[in-house]
Amino acid sequence: MLEPARTSPRRLGSARKGIDLADEARFLKSWFDKPLVTGAVSPSGKALARMMARYVEPEHDGMVLEIGPGTGPVTEALLERGVAPERLVLIEFNDEFVPLLRRRFPGVTVVQGDGYAARDTLAGLVGAPLTATVSSLPLLTKPVRQRVALLEQCFDMSRVGAPFIQFTYGLVPPIPREAIGDITTAGSPRVWMNLPPARVWIYRRPA
Template sequence: MPRTTDALTFALEFARSPWDVASLAPSAPPVCRALALPVPETGDPLVVELGAGSGVVTQEVRRRLGGRGRHLAVELNPRFAATLAERFPDVDVLHADARQVPDLLRDRGLQADVVISGLPWAAFPTGDAPSLHQRLAGAMTAHGAFTQLGYAATRRAGPARAHLAHLHALFEEVTTSRTVWRNLPPAVVHTARRPRPCG
């Protein structure tokens, strides 16, 4: 899809449901690359993408996989989900709430090697027991990696700090990228590796 059409569609969906869509525009290329970076260059990994939107990160994951492994893209918005299914026939596109994903993986006997989250994480409280991120960490392989989109403007605010502390409790290693100023809004990518056995 041309980037301008993509941007217009995205802005329209943001106007319809600002809380769910959370950003005015699809992620810029450096953010997409950082989110997809843990996708390994060899083997047949299971990559789970949450909040895939219009597919800019999906495309980067396809490029890195080069036809290997399995790619599940989950999207709550029906119009984005339909676009994804049309654009990426090789991707297992699920029009669903990301909250269903841990159970879905367990029911299918699957463990994710990489989970990529474009979800607005403020919408998923860390106080829930267990939290979505805790359930996701429990649905990953021991050497799995998790990436989460975050916004520079809110990263020092209480909820974002609580989420980051939560990631540190769930994973052995957590790093945060530099701010990508050319994203709308400016963004960071948190990368967490190796889920702790009990979360």
């Protein structure tokens, strides 16, 4: 099933936040150092980042959680989408990326910690239910039960119907349908302009 992308209600006119070739070098170094943690050899491309952000509804109340922002291409797309900085909280494991994100995105809450333990990592930091979770974690490096556990804990922190948004380079959903019961799964159109091409998957827990 393909889920149509939402059009952007607002596009900020601000300049780029400095995401450039230097980020490619940072990402590549991180991948060489910890390939199973970083998961990709380069940041998400602009087209993929925008595709992920399109499934977030900025007019809905609540915080938006981004897990595994890396150097911030999806963060930038979320801000362009219309998510206010004070409503955006990031969990980043890499201690080199955390100060970079804080400098690059003033007003955004950046927490260093384990995205797979999002509930514990955010304990005491998020009061209202989340309105969306956007993940760039390398889920395929983890057992299926750990992927499902991440999905469930994010839904437990979210309002009813809030999406869990995840990209993958693979052809099938990164969290198998047969492992998640009545949680719905929908895929975006394939993002051919990303290298390598990718697809965004949107999970929702029904009311």
